[in-house]
Amino acid sequence: MNDLTAPRILALAGSSRSGALSVRLRDAAAAALRSAGATVEVLDLRELDLPLYDGDLEVAGGVPDGARSFRDALLQCEGVLFVTPEYNGFPTPLSLNAWDWLSRLGAEGNKPSGLAATAGKPLALLSSSPGPMGGMRALGLVRQFLGGNFQMLVLPQQLALGRANEAFDDGGALKDERQRKTLEQMAGGLLRLAR
Numbered sequence: 001m002n003d004l005t006a007p008r009i010l011a012l013a014g015s016s017r018s019g020a021l022s023v024r025l026r027d028a029a030a031a032a033l034r035s036a037g038a039t040v041e042v043l044d045l046r047e048l049d050l051p052l053y054d055g056d057l058e059v060a061g062g063v064p065d066g067a068r069s070f071r072d073a074l075l076q077c078e079g080v081l082f083v084t085p086e087y088n089g090f091p092t093p094l095s096l097n098a099w100d101w102l103s104r105l106g107a108e109g110n111k112p113s114g115l116a117a118t119a120g121k122p123l124a125l126l127s128s129s130p131g132p133m134g135g136m137r138a139l140g141l142v143r144q145f146l147g148g149n150f151q152m153l154v155l156p157q158q159l160a161l162g163r164a165n166e167a168f169d170d171g172g173a174l175k176d177e178r179q180r181k182t183l184e185q186m187a188g189g190l191l192r193l194a195r
């Protein structure tokens with residue numbers, strides 16, 4: 001039985017480069033979640049070591065183990081927080097690739113398929129960019145991607161953090177009080193859904 005007084009939230013970002021703004025926002029959101037009573041597990045999507053999805057690779061070697069690690073991390077949480085950056089109006093390849101591999105994983109033994117592992121799982125979505133729109137276009141597409149095919153329960157509230165390169169103080173917190181409030185509200189909303 002899971003301890004639903006402290007739901008476990010898996011925190012992800014669609015960039016792994018050093019100094020990534022999406023990682024800074026993920027970490028600020030993770031702090032808000034911890035303050036709201038969550039246990040937060042951070043997963044670096046790059047560490048899953050998944051090649052760019054390619055049907056020939058799948059035929060030759062099956063689905064890579066990174067997809068299993070991702071499925072298991074999803075099974076071990078009651079909710080997910082995901083921050084996507086935006087490239088040319090779209091989510092980054094790293095934001096999409098692990099999910100695409102996950103969708104190719106069938107049920108194995110007592111483990112559900114990748115798509116069964118996401119169905120009904122609460123999700124809070126955010127985006128970040130140094131531009132004024134904060135990655136808003138990518139955010140809408142990720143909502144469609146994960147709320148649609150992956151059947152995740154996407155929280156209605158979201159945050160597109162514009163001018164993200166100027167948004168954080170030295171301690172990693174958002175400088176703007178309204179944005180901090182939004183993170184707090186999203187953390188509370190995600191925990192309610194997760195419980």
Ligand SMILES: Cc1cc2nc3c(=O)[nH]c(=O)nc-3n(C[C@H](O)[C@H](O)[C@H](O)COP(=O)(O)O)c2cc1C
Nearest residue numbers: 015020021022023085086087088089129130131135
């Ligand atoms: C190929 C490429 C395309 C980009 N396209 C957009 C874009 O459409 N909208 C936007 O707001 N920023 C765009 N940017 C700028 C990114 O938002 C910026 O590099 C950001 O820091 C990337 O996220 P990260 O800091 O989490 O790695 C683009 C950057 C790259 C490298």
